[in-house]
Amino acid sequence: MFHKQRTQLNNVVKASFIVSSKLAKALKPFAEREFIKECMLEVCGVLCPEKKNEFEKITLSRRTVVRRIEMMATMANDIKTTLTDRMAGFESFSIALDESTDLSDTAQLAIFIRGIDKEFTVTEELLALQPLKATTTEKDIFNEVQKVFTSFGQPWSKLIGVCTDGAPSVVGLRKRFIGILTEKATELSVQKDDLIVLHCIIHQQNLCSKSIRLHNVMNVVVKTINFIRSRGLNHRQLKTFLDEISAEYNDVTYYCEVRWMSKAKMLKRIYELRNEIADFMKIKDKPLSELSDPKWIFLVELTGYLNDLNLKLQKQGQLVNDLYSHLKAFQIKLRLWESQMQSGNSYHFNTLSAYENIAYAQYAEELKLLSEQFSNRFSDFKNMKECFNLFATPSKCNEQNAPIHLQMELIEI
Structure with missing residues (x-):
């Protein structure tokens, strides 16, 4: 009772x-x-x-x-006290910075910390979310980070890694945040020779995805979505039309450039409703011949593969060698797909193989360009491949191929 x-x-x-x-x-x-x-x-x-x-x-x-x-609020203060006590025991730590703008047009700087103590207990937390109400220059970002470190009593001397979102105000060896940090390394007791600076692996993967040059296809699809969703009458009529014919879905989805994973979802929804949308656009006297073009079918499947890679990179509890393994595996797939396209084989693009007059040479060129983008952008990770062996095969590592500061920090980007 x-x-x-x-x-x-x-x-x-x-x-x-x-x-x-x-x-x-x-x-x-x-x-x-x-x-x-x-x-x-x-x-x-x-x-x-x-x-x-x-x-x-x-x-x-x-x-x-x-x-x-x-x-x-009292509980939040208790959490801060607990985190401060835990950070005091860090042997070394790394930070991740991400700057974005919220709905009120206020820039928000997210500061994440990941540290390890003597017992090799890893702590990863959102340290602070600092609003940048005025400018968002490199000095503003550095001052906010320093302010947060001071409030938590965290010394700069234990900093061994910085991961950024690649924003111009953050990256750069001279005038940017990293440049200021390097210039003040002696003053802050930062070991700049051992400092690891990396661009966020997920942001780089998204930038590689933007190298796909099928913009004419993407523009037609986005224009069609905007024609339907931006006009209330068209949107209501489409939903009624899909309901009357008992379509699998009752609406189409928007595409947002900031949330890059929405591209694959939007393209997939358009593909699954291609016949219904084509009939609806005919009713509106705006026929879409592009819906029968295999070029955008290739785009649908390729963005789907990129989304799968992105989801793998977002899984928690992965070390940097796991993330780099996902990238290497995807690069091998790109080279395989390129070779198959050059020989007229679309085995791994099942939907595309059902069409005729496939532009194999053009698709092979797109895959080649995408593969080159991955190789160029992830060169910083490639240069640290030997250090990653500490996590992949720790029994085979020694101090020569695994610096001591990496042995003290289980880096997760």
Whole structure:
């Protein structure tokens, strides 16, 4: 009996936090929480009146929510204290920097830290999310990082690696963040000769994907999506049309350049609805002959392969040698596909093989260009291949092919 009552109480508190969290994320005022509770009670009285008493116990008053926010602030301070104590025991650490702009056009600098102590316990946390309300120059970024290090009492002397998003204000050996860090290495006690600077492996993979030159095909597809989704009438008519013919999907998806994985999802959805979209565009007197062109079919499958690689790189708990292995395997696949295309074989592009008049030479050239992009962009990882053997085959490593600072840090980019 007591266990049941405690469970009900916990569920009531959890429900209150869930509603408060949803409203906070939607930037709604506190006063709307009481209105939502009234709606919940009305709905409960119709659907499940026997549980109305439980819904009445959910506290969403303004005073309660404010008190919980203060409680969460106290918990945040406790988390910071715990993280500070853990960071004090780091033998060495690396940081990752990512600068982006939020919906309010405010630049946000995300600072991640990954460190290791004497017991080889690895700690990886989001250290801070610093808003850059004015300029986003290299000095601003350096000052924000230094401010965060000072607040956590973290010395620069234990820094052995920096991973960046490749932004112009971060990379660069002279005037950028890395340049400032190198110039102040003596002052900050940073071992600049042992400092490892790498460009984020996922960002580089995305930049390689942009080298595909089938822009004429992509532009037609994006223009079609915008014609449908940007006009309310067209969008409603398409959804009604797909519903009437019982299509597999009831809508098409937008493509966002920032979220690069949306390209493959959008192209795949267009391919699966190609016949329905072609009929709809004919009704709108905008026929699309490109939907029967095998060029964009090749683009669909190739972006699908790139998305699969991206998902592999995003998996947690991987060391840098695992990520580099995924890249090497994909580069081998690219060379294989290029060789097959040159010989008129589209075995690994199943959808494309169903078409006639396939431009094998053009596809082979695209695969060659993509392979070259991977080789050029990941040269920094290739130069450190011997160091990665420490993680791949630790029993075969020695101090000559694995620097001591790498032995103290399990680097994960």
